[in-house]
Each structure stands twice: as C-alpha cells, then as structure tokens.
Amino acid sequence: MINKLIKRIEELEAPIVVGLDPMLSYVPKHLMDRAYQDKGENLEGATEAIWLYNKGIIDAIYDLVPAVKPQVAMYEQFGIEGMKVYMKTLEYAKMKGLIVIGDVKRGDIGSTSTAYATGHLGKVTIGDKDYRGFDEDFITVNPYLGSDGILPFVDVCKQENKGLFILVKTSNPSSGEFQDQLINGRPLYELVGEKVAQWGELCMGSQYSYIGAVVGATYPEIGKELRKIMPNTFILVPGYGAQGGKAEDLKHYFNKDGLGAIVNSSRGIIAAYKQAKYESYGEAAYADASRQAVLDMKEDLKNAWQHL
C-alpha cells in the first residue's frame, strides 16, 4: 500500500491528502435541506447531510489527490449512525480509486491492539468466510504504550500489505508538554522517532516502510531532525494551512528523492468556500471551491517538494 501511495503521488504530482473532517456547520444549506427532507431532522438526517457533503467533495477532488483521511471522531460523535457514514465514506472513496487513511489514533496493548488492527486493517473469520470491519488502507496509531501496543498492528500490516502512521510529534501548541521533554539531552519525540524507524524495518515496501510517522507542519526544525532519524519512513504532515504550517517549511519533511512526506489539509480544502479567497463560489458550489483549493495547494507545495 505504501508503494501504491508513492506511485499515485508521483503520477498526480501531489503529495497531498485531503482530511475529511466534516462538521455540521460546514454543510451547505441545500444539502442540509435535502437530507432532513429525506431522513428527518434527526441523527439519520444529520449524518445523511454529512454523507452528501463528503460525496460532493470526493467527486470534486478524486482525480487530483492520491488519498483522503477521514477523521473518525467527527463521525463517532454521532454514535452508530455516524460510524455508518464513516464506513460509507471509506467505501465510496476507495471505489473512486482513492487510498484511505483512517485517522483513528487508536492504541492499546496485546490482544486489544490486535482487535483494533483487525477491525481497521484486517479481517475476522467466521465459519469459512472472512469479514472486514472498516477496512482502511492506513490508520494513525498512538505510541504511548510502547512496542507491546504497536507490534500487533505491524503484524496485521504485514499480512495485509497495509500501513500505519504513528504519532511522533503532533502539530498542536501543547504537543511539547510531553513530546519535547528531554531524556538524556534528547527530546522524547526523537526516541519515538527512532522506535518508529526500527518498527518500520519489520515491514518495508520497496523504498519506504509501511510504517509511517505523523510529524506536524508547525514545527519545521523538528521535522528536519526527524527526517534524518527516520530516513525510510513516510511522514504524514498535519497542520498545513488552517493550523499555520507554511509550504516553505515543508521542504524539510521531504527526502532528496522528492518523496517521504504527504501533507494533509482538512478545513482548508473541505470548507474552502467559507474563506474570503473562495467565497465567490458560493455555498452551492462548495465542492468546486474545494477543487480549486486543492489545485492551489498543489501549486503552493511545488516549491517544497519538486526542487529539493
């Protein structure tokens, strides 16, 4: 799957993943009205509205980017009805040829990690048939519990040729509270980065490992350091755009081969029509605004990744 991701990045010249993190407040009125009319002004209606919104965005951007990253929390907040729309979004995105990265940030130990890995990347066998739960291509994972927590995920990745992005340095302001603490003079995130590189060796694609890392765009100097510590690790970079990360800072996250990173934008793409820059589209054409925002992001990133 990491090889497929790289191939698509190269074909499309777009190391970009679109974060499908919908909020009800992003959904244009015409879709809210249609959903409430069809399903009622209730949980089913609200989650239908989110589905229609996602579908519009996927239809507008599927030929421009290799991957989408739905944030499961945005669906989980609606309980079972929300999880159904998470699933429907994953299925539709895959059907359109997109790679799906489930931003689930799961993490536990032993048989519990195996169960998460099974539900999101693997399969259960019942009688003589296999069944797949959510069936993402990649998921994000939290490393706080150590190797016992990560290796069961790695085992399932090996069986399924799927991958992980493990949190190393997150993009938020308080990420340093624990992640930046110095251990023998070196920050915790470096220690985690080293472990990610080691775990990654257990599960290599042709150039890069199936086991990737999350490093926020908001800390470019740290990105530079971690790029060296994890030479064969693909980095998922959140924090571009809305969170303040700039394209010129992103060059540190790429290797000299022009690869090694994929940059996420969520709100900046999916709610583009709410920005002054794209407001001329109007909310009815929200998906066209998202398409234009992807094209603009591609252009913006070009300096960062093509001319290393």
Add this chain to the structure above:
Amino acid sequence: MINKLIKRIEELEAPIVVGLDPMLSYVPKHLMDRAYQDKGENLEGATEAIWLYNKGIIDAIYDLVPAVKPQVAMYEQFGIEGMKVYMKTLEYAKMKGLIVIGDVKRGDIGSTSTAYATGHLGKVTIGDKDYRGFDEDFITVNPYLGSDGILPFVDVCKQENKGLFILVKTSNPSSGEFQDQLINGRPLYELVGEKVAQWGELCMGSQYSYIGAVVGATYPEIGKELRKIMPNTFILVPGYGAQGGKAEDLKHYFNKDGLGAIVNSSRGIIAAYKQAKYESYGEAAYADASRQAVLDMKEDLKNAWQHL
C-alpha cells in the same frame, strides 16, 4: 458520576470493575449455536453470540460490582455490527444499575477531542432535540498530545458530570519504553501524573476528581509514588489477575480512607470457567463461574483496601 461510583463501591464493599472484553473463543457452544441459528453464521451471528455472552455475565454480576468496563476494540474488530453490540452492552449494563467505563483510549486535539468527548460522554443537538452517541459514564483517554487534547474532554465532563481515566502508567511489559524515561531525573509517568492532578482540580467531585488515572497493578512501587502525586485522583487499576498483579500489591493504590482505586479484572472474571479453579461449573454455567470469580476477587482484595 465519581460520587456515584464511590457510593456504590462503599455499598457493595467492592472496588471492582469487570472488564467486558469478549473474544469469540470465550463464548460457550450453546450460545454460539443459538446465535448462529437465529442470525446465521456470519457477522450478525458472531456479534449476537457476544451479546448473549455479555448479557449472561451482566445478569450474574450486576448486584456485586459497581461498574463494568467494555473494551471497545473487542467490538470494533467486527465493524459496525460490533459497535451495535458495544452500544447494546452499554445500554443493558446501565439499565441494570451498573456504571459504565468505556475503555476507548481515545485522544486527539481541539475540535477533534471535543467530537470524541461528544460521542462518548456528551450530546449533539439537531433541530431542537439532543441525541447521545455511545453515552458512557467514564471513558479512558490517552495523554500523549498534551493539554490541548485533554481539556476538551474535561469541558464535556464538567457539563455532563461524567469522568475520565487518563493513561499514566500502563500495565504492559514495554510500558516503560516511553513512560519510564527520565526527565530531569524523574520518569515521564510522574510528569503525566502531575498533569492529571492539575487537570483534575478543574473538575472535582466531593472528595475525588472526575478526572481519574490509569496505573497498572503490575508496577506496585510506581503505584505508591503516583498515589502520593495524585492524592485526589481515582485510579483505575488494570493488570490484576491474568496479567500478574497481586492483591497484596494493590494496597499502595488506595488512600487511607480505603478509597481512591478501582481494580479491573477482565479475562479472570468473564472467562473464569476456562480456569482449572472453576472448571467444575462447565461451560453451560459460565456465568455462575464468573459470579464466583467476582466473589473470590472481592475476598482477595479485602486485605488490600479495608485494613489500611
């Protein structure tokens, strides 16, 4: 909710939570047969079997313990069908008067943490009605992302009078890889423990905070230290029994008031009938074996918590 938990612990003289972490291999044949006959040998049948199994255990133990802790991964592995049974288990346990601790180990930042908190502890408003997603009383949360990740959960806890158990020191062998690393001579878990105590002050019940901690039974000396660092924090203690934690070690986790900790047992209770000690029950009476295992655990813990 922390006050209610403490009241029930005192009434039942049982600082015990039963972990509902079902595996298909635990489900007795008569329940598997019934479920497959009713729903087919497929995902629906397998998750029905887990539901019947859970229901039997809840019916057998609800009058002995204050709380149950379903591990969501064990349900999530079956996708949407599994999540439905997670939900059904939560609802049934609450109906029987049990407090439910969702072992979900979620954690993200900002609006994403808010979304998780909404789905598990809070509500969404659609039109003029409120809807609740999974609606647990407490959930477990991962602290790796720092305050930005935790405070949105704390806000929802305040609104809803619900609570958290934040991972501080987990019970697994490799938990030390990151959690034990020394920062200015002190392990990371102490730093996390201090933060948990601070976050806890934002959301106090009468004696203890709504914001609790997870500290594994397998590291009693660490439990002793963390007990001092977090005097008003309730500690959820995994790792008793099957993972090797012993009752005599648990006294360190309690305060002099005989409170301050609740000890989890999962496999040791729910799959008791598979142990030599309880095999005379046979698999048909698996729930009776679970009831006896709870009574035995209560007795075993008495020395730890009643005579401090």
